[in-house]
Amino acid sequence: MNDRWLLVFPAFGGLLLIVALLLQIHRWNEEERMLRTAGSVVAVSGRGCPSIAFSTGQGERVTFPGQVCSRPGYEIGESVELLYDPLEPENAHIDGFTQNWFVSLILGSFGSIFLLGGMVFVLPEALARRRRSRLERRGQAVQARIVEIRRNPFATLNNVPAWQLVCQWQNPANGAVHLFYSEDLWFDPLPFVQRDSLQVRIDPDNPRRYSVDTSFLPRLAM
Numbered sequence: 316m317n318d319r320w321l322l323v324f325p326a327f328g329g330l331l332l333i334v335a336l337l338l339q340i341h342r343w344n345e346e347e348r349m350l351r352t353a354g355s356v357v358a359v360s361g362r363g364c365p366s367i368a369f370s371t372g373q374g375e376r377v378t379f380p381g382q383v384c385s386r387p388g389y390e391i392g393e394s395v396e397l398l399y400d401p402l403e404p405e406n407a408h409i410d411g412f413t414q415n416w417f418v419s420l421i422l423g424s425f426g427s428i429f430l431l432g433g434m435v436f437v438l439p440e441a442l443a444r445r446r447r448s449r450l451e452r453r454g455q456a457v458q459a460r461i462v463e464i465r466r467n468p469f470a471t472l473n474n475v476p477a478w479q480l481v482c483q484w485q486n487p488a489n490g491a492v493h494l495f496y497s498e499d500l501w502f503d504p505l506p507f508v509q510r511d512s513l514q515v516r517i518d519p520d521n522p523r524r525y526s527v528d529t530s531f532l533p534r535l536a537m
Contacts, residue, residue: 325437328429335422342415349398351410356389363388367395367409377404383417443498447516447526454516454526459484459495461511470499478504480527482513493517497527502535 354369357378364384370376377399381389389395399407408414459482470477477499485492495515510531518524 324433328426331426335419339419356393365389450516450526455519458512459515
C-alpha cells in the first residue's frame with residue numbers, strides 16, 4: 316500500500332482532535348467573560364431545536380437559538396440556565412453538558428476513530444521498517460525456500476485478506492527448521508514470483524527476529 320495513503324487516516328484523525336481541542340479551549344476562554352442567568356424556552360422546532368429568551372442585566376430582551384437539537388428535547392416554558400456575553404448578548408448558549416461539549420465530542424470521537432483506525436495500518440508498517448533497517452545493518456542473510464503463497468485472514472482491508480509469502484530455512488548449526496512470513500501484500504504476488512527461494516535477514520542470536528526481502532515485487536499503484 317502506498318506509504319502516503321497510510322498516513323491519511325491518522326493525520327486526518329489528529330487534525331480533528333486538534334480542532335476539537337481548540338474549539339473547547341475557545342469555549343472555555345469565552346465563558347470566562349460571560350455572565351450566568353436564567354432564560355426560558357419560547358419555541359421548539361420540529362427537529363427539537365429550542366429558541367431561548369432571556370433578559371440582560373440592562374433589561375434588554377434577547378432571543379437566541381439553541382446550538383444542539385434533540386428529540387425528546389426541551390418544552391416551551393421550560394426554564395434553563397445559560398451564559399451570555401454582556402458585550403454581545405446574542406452570543407449566548409445553554410449552560411449544559413450537551414450544549415457545552417457536543418461539537419467537541421463529535422469531532423473528538425471521529426478524530427479518535429480515524430487516528431486509531433489509521434494506526435492499525437501505520438504502526439505495523441513503522442515497526443516493520445525499523446526491524447528491516449536494524450536487520451540490514453546487523454542481520455545475517457540466509458536463503459529460505461518458498462513453500463506457500465497464501466491469504467492472511469488476520470489482516471484485511473475492506474474485508475479482503477492480504478497475501479503472504481511463506482518460506483522455510485533449516486539452521487545448519489542445530490538442524491532446526493524455521494518458517495518465515497513476509498509482510499502483508501495487498502495484491503496477488505504469484506505472477507511475479509519467478510524463484511524458488513527468498514533472501515531473509517535474521518538476527519543470529521534470535522532467528523525469530525527476521526525480515527523477508529520482497530523488494531523484487533512491484534509496488535501497488537494507488
